[in-house]
Amino acid sequence: MTGMAAPQTEARLLVVEDDPNILELLSASLRFAGFDVSTATSGSAAVNAAKDRRPDLVVLDVMLPDLDGFEVIRLMRESGTRTPVVFLTARDATDDKIRGLTLGGDDYVTKPFSLEELTARIRAVLRRTTAGEQSPSRLTFADLELDEETHEVYRAGERIQLSPTEFKLLRYLMLNANRVLSKAQILDHVWNYDFRGDDNIVESYISYLRRKVDTTQPRLIHTLRGVGYVLRKPAT
Amino acid sequence: MTGMAAPQTEARLLVVEDDPNILELLSASLRFAGFDVSTATSGSAAVNAAKDRRPDLVVLDVMLPDLDGFEVIRLMRESGTRTPVVFLTARDATDDKIRGLTLGGDDYVTKPFSLEELTARIRAVLRRTTAGEQSPSRLTFADLELDEETHEVYRAGERIQLSPTEFKLLRYLMLNANRVLSKAQILDHVWNYDFRGDDNIVESYISYLRRKVDTTQPRLIHTLRGVGYVLRKPAT
DNA sequence: GGAGTCGCTGAGAAGAACCTGAGAGTAGCC
DNA sequence: GGCTACTCTCAGGTTCTTCTCAGCGACTCC
Known part of the structure; x- marks a missing residue:
């Protein structure tokens, strides 16, 4: 567990979200993925926390009880911090302000999202905005x-679609890779958090893959009957 | 996104605009495009900032609370600097002063503009006014x-209209080129910032193109289903 | 070796993403 | 003022994707 393959280990995140x-x-899950969270x-607490903790990236719900996400960002930037942001928005958010979110290297993810999706976006934004390119955008395992x-x-x-x-x-x-993942775990990370189907979908997609x-x-x-799946080279 | 293809990296810009x-x-977005911003x-703050920072180019709203943009330029030039300017004006501004701006190497963009438009103008003005020719005005990709x-x-x-x-x-x-661009990203950069339509317009224009x-x-x-579009040679 | 459980996969329905033709409205031009 | 070119929207068609279900085979445990 410790040696989470994710290379962004140690990046400091500030997560702002009112739904407990x-x-x-x-x-x-972000902590588990190796981030310092x-x-x-609330918006005002977020502004203060940003001043104190100087996070490398902020994950920010645009719908907050006091200030909205855009206000929070403005206040944070007025106080000099130029921190990249990944916004969380509602799917239907045709809100005017949503336009323009991709401008400063920032990005957004629509609710309900999957954790895989969110961490991938976080990695991508960190990759783009931090000078020293830390995590490469290419993952390899064996000849994959x-x-x-x-x-x-x-x-x-060989290219595969x-x-x-x-x-x-x-x-x-x-x-x-080399870590055994249960179907429940895969469901929790790869599917949206509001997915209400059963495990069989994982079997289906493993089959497609x-x-x-x-x-x-x-x-x-490889299938570990009664346990889960694992990506690894044989002979292990 | 890191290696933003724009070659004007490092040019110092001063942006003067009262709407936060x-x-x-x-x-x-200009920072992200590689400028030092x-x-x-306000007009008076702009004059001071120009003295201190000696920008290579000023992006200047003509409507400011204290001085108007032309006054700002006059004051800046009295103190000896001959800094090129890209003005931001209202759409209907048929003001005489606005015309003739292109004579001195300066230029203007009418609000609401698109970022593509603005950065293209900035590049063009820098190209004209800086001695060392940095960025060529001709882009090529494959046989385009x-x-x-x-x-x-x-x-x-073959010429194409x-x-x-x-x-x-x-x-x-x-x-x-070779960078995957989401529809949201394209919308944010190519369309005016007040555009309130949906993604489909991007599909339409991709189709026209x-x-x-x-x-x-x-x-x-190329279309990357669920991701965006990318300009690239196949076989990659 | 039989019953029950687990996993795999084909078939198919429902939905999402994308493409494009048609047309309304608008801006610019002569 | 009329013409043209352009922008943008809408809707139908197409393809791709997701998800469910059910049957079958494989494994386990008694």
């Missing part, structure tokens, strides 16, 4: 390659 | 050529 359930979900549940920016996947140099969900699942497996990326020897995606 | 929203919009929210000054576009040497929006979109794609510039092999404009 979502806040708990976010802070627990602090939290705030996955480019997070272009969404391209190769097996043994994946659907968005297949892509997210493979990325999650690769980020956690195998057909597309795991037809050649050696097989990389 | 627009100022934030401008400074965030400082800001002022686009001349920023004459607004001419060629595919395989584009509408203004088609031209801006293609320029944005070319400046970001394809019909005009991408009918021959190899295809250069």
Whole structure:
């Protein structure tokens, strides 16, 4: 668990969200992904926390009880901090202000999101905005390659087309290579947090993935009956 | 996004604008485009900032609470600096002074503008006014050529007529060749900041562009379903 | 070796994403 | 004032994607 493959370990995040359930979900999983997480549940608390803690990135719900997310950012930037932001917005948010969010290297994720989605965006924004490029956008495992920016996947140099969900699942497996992942765990990370189906969807997508990326020897995606799945080289 | 293709990296800009929203919009995106940006929210502050910081170019709203933009320029030039300017004006500004701006190497952009438009003008003015020719006015990608000054576009040497929006979109794609651009990102950069339509307009214009510039092999404009669009050579 | 459980996969329905033709409205031009 | 070119919206069609269900095979445990 400690050596989470994610290379952004140690980046300081400030998560701002008023719904306690979502806040708990976010802070627990981001912490687990290796980030140094602090939290705030209101806009004004967020502005203060940003001053004190100087986070490397802010995850910010645009709908807050006191100030809205855009006000928070303005106040934070007036006080000199130039911190990148990943916004959380409602799906239908046709709100005027949502336009323009991608301008300063920032990004946004619409609720309900998946944790995989959110952490991928966080990694991408950190990659773009921090001078020293820390985490490469390309993941590799054995002869598998996955480019997070272009969404391209190769097996043994051969280009493979994946659907968005297949892509997210493979990325999650690769980020956690050699670690056994239960179906519940995969469901929690790769699917939106409001997904109400059952485990079988994971089996289905594992099946799709195998057909597309795991037809050649050696097989990389292994089933551990009653336990879960793992991406690893055989002979282990 | 890190290596923003724009070659004007490092030029020092002073942005003068009293509307905090627009100022934030401008400074965030110009900074992200690689400029070294400082800001002022009033005419007098601008004059001082120009003395201190000696910017290579000033982006200046003509409507300011204290002095108007032309006064600001006069004061700045009395103190000896001959800094080029890109003015921001209201759409209906038929003001005599605005015309004739292009004579001195300066230029203007009418509000509401698109960021593509503004950064293109900034690049053009810097190109004209700085001795060392830095950024060429002609962009090329594969057998595509686009001349920023004459607004001419060629595919395989063949002249192609584009509408203004088609031209801006293609320029944005070319400046970001091989980088995946989401529809939101394209909307934010290519369309005016007050545009209130939805993503479909991007699909429409991509369709127009394809019909005009991408009918021959190899295809250069690619759709990444669920992700965005990218300009690139196949076989990658 | 039989019953029950677990996992795999094909089929298909529902929905989402994307493309494009048609047309209304508008701005610019002669 | 009329013409043209352009922008933007809408809706229908197409393709791709997601998710469910059910049947079958494989494994486990008694």
